[in-house]
Amino acid sequence: MTIRLSREEFVARLRELPPGGRRLVAVAGPPGAGKSTLADWLASELDRASPGRAAVLPMDGFHFDDMVLEARGDRPRKGAPHTFDTGGLTATLKRLVENPRGEIAVPVFDRAIEIARAGARIIGPDVETIVVEGNYLLLDDPAWSPMRAFFDVTAFIDVPEATLRERLAARWVGYGLAEEALDAKLEGNDFPNMRTVIADSVPADFAIVEELPAKHRREP
Template structure:
């Protein structure tokens, strides 16, 4: 059974986006609250997290910002040198230790703003210092595929989260979204199949099958 099989109306861990925003706001008391929001490729993480941030900021302006895991992609030059470029987006193609250090900086809350990297999809490269998280921002939403990945390299991240959320989307919907994404980029035929079967779908199944349980789940269909 995968996490997407568990999102039934009677499951106490499954909540709506509005209810999630209320829980996050209620849990932020003093210091920083760091919330992990994980999901498979194609689960709509970026859009979901941006809307959640906007909900929280509407209620408390300036309360919430986002740290995207994708900003910690290794550069293409590094991936090419290691022979990993075709698997870009797999767990081993991220600087997970750098993400851990960034979470520690944000947790420290030493009164200074923090510059964080952001993945630029237009050029498929992470840009350093592309977003500033203000020292005064108490809630940080961390979004990414592998934040709850049950793997020794990724497990240390979990102790840095105050709360965890998984976006649950049926596998058939994920496949359709991923296919639509690459068709939109002009891929078709063998190139499309190679992209999906050689990278995106294996990454999707890793998240579905090898993520530890989250505190809350949100159906994002």
Template sequence: MTLGPNTDSHFQKNAALTGRRRMDTKIGLEELALELQELAAGSRRQLIALAGAPGAGKSHVSDVLFSLINNKMPGKVQILPMDGFHFDDMVLEARGDLARKGAPHTFDVGGLLSALQRIRADDGAEIAVPVFDRSIEIARAGARIIGPEARLIIVEGNYLLLDDIRWQPVTAMFDRTVFIDVPEKTLHERLTARWAHLSPENRERKMEGNDLPNMRLVLAKSRPADYRVVNG
């Protein structure tokens, strides 16, 4: 995977900005919304990473931030979920990876990077992005439109800050980064509740074979964020 022509300089600029801020600053949602609202008021489009382990509440937090900002600045904020870039089940089954769906290698990282580069270009064009439909476990292509008026794009997903060579070009695209901090015990409880409809055997297989390894990877291998939101 190669970086876009301007990604190196963009990453260096972000690193310089981050160096002037205290990393891993604990912040509440309303305060964070105000910080992001200031960014949305500028002319340059801003990309925000909202990362966290499975069960951390990324969708909920991004929805709350969207509502708080959109109420004050209608049309200026959009959400891009990383889950829309899941490989399809047919691809995963052919590769023997279906049981690990949701692990880092089951995402189209290059497709996500391309989408971020198009958004970063800010050339006045509408950009169609995929959205994962959990009711059918399939990503719907072109299910959301990011219009040219959007100044703040909140990208939410597990691996946006993963310290892994395959994900570093994605991490380099962001102007601000946020990590949702949830105790491992609480994450375990939430993930167990997520699969409560399964038999005990299938629930154990789902948890130990996929969800818990993914959770531990995110907690152990995510890069420090600019801000840390406690959610649990």
């Protein structure tokens, strides 16, 4: 049963987990939900008590390069589930779990140039909690489902669809898109991806709701 709670309550739950060993926390949600912001906040909050003990692994680092997408005719759908190296991400999760004493380099997506930088972040042996964030981490799909075996805790960011649409539109306006180009980006890619995540993700352990008053909290 999914438990609905605020981000402050969620990080409190993570702090209460038994010490020792390494744990992977999946933070999933549709485009525009604020996954990267939440993941960075969670890691910083966990680090306040134990500096250097938390790190973030972004799913976006495993984008196929534009050269691959162009060759496959998938460039307009960049960001859709089939445009990621799911095997590479699964192998990285496995490596992080099975080799906790190692120093492991992971890729990070550079949104300014739309390219993943290989080896851009190091997750070392002192890291006990890895916050893995991305749209499709809980997707009920053969390419994505094997990843769930490596997650100790799963969370899904619950944001109203109308809010997501506003945020996605504002994001691309900020990158200079307008009118037909903006509509093509949203209707041809972002909104279909958003609907896929909402409709086809398996239930998470926790649903994180923005500004959830205690009196309205419930377990569906």
